[in-house]
Amino acid sequence: MAKWTPKHEAPEPLEGPVVATITGGTILWFVLFLAQVPFYGWFDDRDLTWWVWTCLAGAGLGLIGIWYVRKRDAAIKRHQAAREAEQAAGHGAGA
DSSP states (O other), X not given: OGGGSOSSOOXXXXXXXXXXXXXXXXXXXXXXXXXHGGGHHXXXXXXXXXXXHHHHHHHHHHHHHHHHHHHHHHHHHHHHHHHHHHHHHHHHHHO
């Protein structure tokens, strides 16, 4: 088992425009769904309707993702604000 034990610490996760990324992906899934709807008969003739429904599922799950990352982003900002307030109060009390 020691063979698979990591020898170094994992890097910090990259933070970027998470809300914008998830929103863009959700819009993309929905646009793909709308683009395929007029061709539903073609997909149905070839038993490929799962392509259409996969795009709709991606858009639906993306809406859940948008809700989740917005709540996460707000919680991170609240935590940072509370930490800064604690540090400011600590410096004010010590002086």
